[in-house]
Amino acid sequence: MHFDKVGFIGLGLIGGSIARKMKENNPKVSIIATAGHQQTIEDAFGLGLIDNNELLELNSFKDCDVIFLCAPVNKNIEYLTQLKDIIKDDCIITDVGSTKTQIHEKVIELGLERNFIGGHPMTGSEKTGILNSDKQLLENAYYIITPTAATTEENQNDFKQFVLSLGSIALILDYREHDHATAAISHLPHMIAYSLVNLIEHIDSEKETMKTIAAGGFRDVTRIAASSPVMWENICESNKTQLLSLMDQYEANFHKLREIIADGSSQKMIDYFQDSKNYRDSLTLPGAKIRKDFHEIFVDIADEAGGIAVLASLLAFNGINIKNIGIINNREFEEGVLRIEFYDEDALESAISVLKERNYTIHRR
Ligand SMILES: NC(=O)C1=CN([C@@H]2O[C@H](COP(=O)(O)OP(=O)(O)OC[C@H]3O[C@@H](n4cnc5c(N)ncnc54)[C@H](O)[C@@H]3O)[C@@H](O)[C@H]2O)C=CC1
Ligand SMILES: O=C(O)C(=O)Cc1ccc(O)cc1
Incomplete structure (x- = not known):
């Protein structure tokens, strides 16, 4: 797999962060990009990240070695159909989308399995756009790779090397397993944050007392409710079955906690909180063991x-x-x-x- 000419379709927080690190690692790499808005392209050109200063027709991507799909997940999937007849034979298309099953199913339907390797950096923020991108965003974060049945060992290894060059930690997963795990640790938490903010907004008084005194706990739990609504609409639609099932499990668990509080059993409350605390305390930061040499x-x-x-x-x-x-x-x-x-x-x-x-x-x- 070569990385001499690279294309980006979508160049916001994630695409921009990858492009920045890639350019730093190899200033000679030729990067072209298109996006939803002309301004993004002008900003990226101004930053010296890409060669073009205008939005591009997809045909311009015909001689790319690698193409990164970095738009909202539904758009990434739509682009596959158009790219199929444009890309060169050994081009690798990869994506950074938060869901993987739908895009893999489209890849199979289009017969693009040889050309596709799925990807998902497990890092980001509630911010959007190229101007919030950061070459260090991917450092020490897991970068999940979802190969297809036709991904060669050589391409998988090359892609893994690329992930390492971003400072990320490569983790190979089956695309279905990816969607189950991310529904639990990423998609469900975002829904909880959105719904909690929605509740407070609607029960707050005219004086907005709740909003005024909102402190650390509320802010910690709800930061991600400031994430892009379009991106999250796409994710919910794309991982609907898994997400609904987890929302049901969450509702049942929340109900259980409600019962414990209603019963008034101090011991049951303490057991529930202690159990959660132990699990939360046991979370380690990605890379903590790997990058000990980082001062x-x-x-x-x-x-x-x-x-x-x-x-x-x-x-x-x-x-x-x-x-x-x-x-x-x-x-x-x-x-x-x-x-x-x-x-x-x-x-x-x-x-x-x-x-x-x-x-x-x-x-x-
Ligand atoms: N924001 C996050 O924390 C993370 C996001 N992701 C995934 O990365 C992808 C991109 O997300 P962000 O970079 O955060 O979003 P963003 O909003 O910062 O960037 C999205 C980019 O896609 C472009 N775009 C939108 N519609 C387009 C279209 N029809 N054609 C071409 N370009 C189009 C926008 O102009 C923008 O350049 C999404 O698929 C998301 O699921 C993955 C990991 C983390
Ligand atoms: O802002 C945060 O903490 C996130 O959780 C960012 C994020 C959003 C979507 C993803 O698919 C992965 C990471």
């Missing part, structure tokens, strides 16, 4: 002019060298934080003590 911290900084300069000067003043520094926005942290990478563990530990002394809030993976 990085994440620091909250005030959104004010000179914030980064003050912090960088503080470290320099204490003789601590920075390897890399940049603002990131991803799923682990509520708001943007500064990611600082150091050359070794000693520098990292010194930086932590200097910054803690100045009351900076520090996060580690």
